[in-house]
Amino acid sequence: MTGRAPSELEPKRLLEDEASPRALRDALHALRERAPSEASAARIHERIQTPPAAGHGGAIAAASLAVIGLVGVLAWSAWPSLTAPAPRPIEDARPQAQSGPPPADSDGEASSAPDRRVQRATVETPAPLAPVPQHEPQARAAASAPKEAPAATVVAEPPRTERRPKLAPRPAVAAATPAQPAVTAERPEPAVVPNPAPKPAAADEAEHVFADPQDEAGLLYRAKRLSSSEPNAALRLLVLHEASFPTGAFAEERDMLEIQIHERLGHGATVKRLAAIFKQRYPGSVYRVSP
Amino acid sequence: MSSRSYGLGHAAQSLAAFGAHKEPMAAPDVDSIWRAHGSFVWRVLHHLGVKPADVEDATQEVFVVVHRRLHEYREEDKLRAWLYAICVRVARDHRRRLFRRRERVTDVPPERVVGPVQATAVENQEALQLAEKLLAALPDKQREVFLLYEVEQMSMSEVALAVDCPLPTAYARLRKARERVLEHVQRAERRGEVP
Numbered sequence: 044m045t046g047r048a049p050s051e052l053e054p055k056r057l058l059e060d061e062a063s064p065r066a067l068r069d070a071l072h073a074l075r076e077r078a079p080s081e082a083s084a085a086r087i088h089e090r091i092q093t094p095p096a097a098g099h100g101g102a103i104a105a106a107s108l109a110v111i112g113l114v115g116v117l118a119w120s121a122w123p124s125l126t127a128p129a130p131r132p133i134e135d136a137r138p139q140a141q142s143g144p145p146p147a148d149s150d151g152e153a154s155s156a157p158d159r160r161v162q163r164a165t166v167e168t169p170a171p172l173a174p175v176p177q178h179e180p181q182a183r184a185a186a187s188a189p190k191e192a193p194a195a196t197v198v199a200e201p202p203r204t205e206r207r208p209k210l211a212p213r214p215a216v217a218a219a220t221p222a223q224p225a226v227t228a229e230r231p232e233p234a235v236v237p238n239p240a241p242k243p244a245a246a247d248e249a250e251h252v253f254a255d256p257q258d259e260a261g262l263l264y265r266a267k268r269l270s271s272s273e274p275n276a277a278l279r280l281l282v283l284h285e286a287s288f289p290t291g292a293f294a295e296e297r298d299m300l301e302i303q304i305h306e307r308l309g310h311g312a313t314v315k316r317l318a319a320i321f322k323q324r325y326p327g328s329v330y331r332v333s334p
Numbered sequence: 335m336s337s338r339s340y341g342l343g344h345a346a347q348s349l350a351a352f353g354a355h356k357e358p359m360a361a362p363d364v365d366s367i368w369r370a371h372g373s374f375v376w377r378v379l380h381h382l383g384v385k386p387a388d389v390e391d392a393t394q395e396v397f398v399v400v401h402r403r404l405h406e407y408r409e410e411d412k413l414r415a416w417l418y419a420i421c422v423r424v425a426r427d428h429r430r431r432l433f434r435r436r437e438r439v440t441d442v443p444p445e446r447v448v449g450p451v452q453a454t455a456v457e458n459q460e461a462l463q464l465a466e467k468l469l470a471a472l473p474d475k476q477r478e479v480f481l482l483y484e485v486e487q488m489s490m491s492e493v494a495l496a497v498d499c500p501l502p503t504a505y506a507r508l509r510k511a512r513e514r515v516l517e518h519v520q521r522a523e524r525r526g527e528v529p
Binding site: 079 | 390487490
């Protein structure tokens with residue numbers, strides 16, 4: 044061992060060594076050739092181009108606000124009962140915050156008040172963390188109907204935001220919902236009446252929980268069903284589908300559905316790019332309307 | 335002691351230099367890192383045990399960290415070692431998260447629908463299955479050195495830096511890993527399990 048460079052002493056790699064078994068070289072070659080598919084690479088590339096500024100910090104700030112709000116409201120509610128034996132201390136303490144109809148009893152009021160404060164603190168954070176459906180709220184804002192469905196949406200979203208603090212959101216969701224907080228903030232104080240309408244967030248969760256990654260047709264069926272109401276959840280299912288069945292029997296349908304969803308979300312650049320890939324990959328596809 | 339210049343001293347020197355102050359260089363941007371090393375990151379996450387359905391998310395997380403930490407990175411030639419260190423942390427977080435998820439995660443890859451014209455894909459799949467078996471037979475530390483050297487074709491000093499160990503230790507791990515792998519392949523050949 045004299046003055047030779049370290050690289051000269053490195054053993055010949057098995058992949059390049061003719062003396063190593065053929066099966067081993069094939070195996071190493073297969074590992075070496077592993078790479079994301081074109082569509083997958085395009086998706087990742089698009090996602091990493093969004094700066095992660097509103098990632099963790101936003102989530103932590105939102106959680107802190109929620110906790111501070113909850114503690115504050117609880118302390119505010121408890122204070123009068125410690126100092127004076129007033130029968131309805133909560134209503135007296137917050138006269139301007141409660142403009143809706145009075146609750147049936149004081150217990151119901153005491154339990155619902157802090158919840159609503161927490162939800163508002165979370166919902167008013169910048170959009171990217173929570174994958175909120177886009178079409179519904181915008182339609183509601185345009186119609187400016189002040190009283191019904193908003194209550195269900197506001198109640199449904201916050202728990203997901205707190206439970207799933209991702210490092211960074213999918214930019215497709217973030218880019219598509221810039222005006223979300225403003226719309227939510229302008230809503231009037233929601234009535235306390237619970238709305239039994241199905242919650243979009245819960246539906247999204249359920250689709251993921253029950254989606255069997257080995258059921259190719261089932262995955263695509265669920266994605267198709269969610270594509271109009273929950274496009275982002277549908278996209279996630281398509282990612283799962285592609286990971287499990289990159290060359291599956293429904294690969295063409297999957298790619299087509301992905302393009303349709305992006306088109307619906309208004310992602311023009313992504314649609315163009317995916318369409319170009321689609322044309323290359325399926326030159327004789329029945330989905331092509333132009334050569 | 336010039337003959338040992340590439341030994342422990344070299345590794346320690348490299349580790350010390352990694353991230354230390356040097357001539358300010360034009361930092362590569364995230365886009366160029368993705369183009370040059372995106373596949374490397376994707377592959378490494380696979381090899382580190384991130385489930386296929388999560389690799390896209392994990393890759394994004396790696397590049398989120400790259401976004402945040404790019405200003406700390408200074409040495410062009412150690413980029414892959416730096417990326418590997420990030421991948422290790424992201425993969426570890428992903429494995430931890432698996433315990434909290436309700437989805438069913440299996441070790442066996444799902445059955446793929448394979449058409450008759452995809453004979454090469456089948457061969458490739460068989461080779462991959464053998465590779466997975468070989469890697470599964472290795473202890474973690476030997477496996478990472480083996481993969482980085484034999485598959486990712488990194489130099490041994492780069493490997494030592496990436497896995498944060500002295501250079502002789504990296505060589506020892508590689509040697510043991512090779513012995514195990516060759517032994518495994520020969521045994522499989524004797525049994526007729528490989529073509």
